Amino acid sequence: MATIAILGLGAMGQALAARLLTQGHAVTVWNRTRGKAMALAAKGAREAASAAEAVAASDIAVLCVLDYAAAAAVIDDAAPALAGRTLVNLTNGTPAQARAAAEHAAGLEAAYLDGGIMATPPMIGGEHALILYSGSKTTFDAHAATLEGLGTARYLGADAGLASLHDLALLSGMYGLFAGFFQATALVDSEGIGAGEFLKLLVPWMTAMMGELPGYAEKIDSGDHRVGVVSGLGMQTASLGNILTAISEQGVATDLLAPMLDLFRRRLGPGTADEDISGVFELIRRTRAGD
């Protein structure tokens, strides 16, 4: 069993602490605003008066606050106690912020892992909870068994920014899915069809369309968007144009889908009508040296 500090008792910090207590770990908790530790204290947590005191009582400090500005403030407060300990930062942020925090922790002689939580608080510890980690492999391996208790622990590499990169990329996919749902539902709503009713058609359709992704991925990885094309960019630009015309005619806003048609039209030119729509990836990807 480990001795663990949970720094930050928002909805997520509370869930992490509760889970670790259930698993029998010795948990010390701290939150900027007092009064949030009562339920955890009843389950056996000890409340520390400062972040430094919580860290000093523990081998691992799990930091989970609103953002990296808040995380930096807590790390500064806890700095005197961090040397020789492990800081696991599960605060949501950018890859650049994660890398800066890793450097800061190294300067304080703390081992550092950055994490991205792909779960809501009630999911913590459950079978669908996934937490992405990056940073020192040695540190991850040393604490993997403890971290697995919070959810499937997936280590992504030594670059501390990798967990955040994957976290934000997964969320980008999620928001794209939600955007499609909102746009499609607004279209049928224009004729009085309810969202719940429409879902019966939409979910199987979207599930079937997920089957297209491996083909697109292959084209993106090879850079060749002309292999095995069955629905070319020319046809799909006309089709998406029809969709946006219909959306406008129905009095529905086109905001969520219109940027995709702009990309299709920008990509469409002499010789690209027969390539796949995965070609639009070339318009949004970062240009690499040699391209």
Ligand code: NDP
């Ligand atoms: P909450 O809004 O519930 O809690 C925010 C926490 O941050 C509180 O403990 C708050 O302390 C603390 N905080 C804010 N500013 C500061 C500061 N300047 N100094 C010290 N502490 C500060 O957020 P969650 O617990 O839900 O989220 C925490 C992290 O987990 C976020 O980065 C979030 O993106 C991530 N996350 C959350 C998920 C969710 O569904 N909730 C899902 C996946 C990730 P105080 O009580 O004093 O205000």
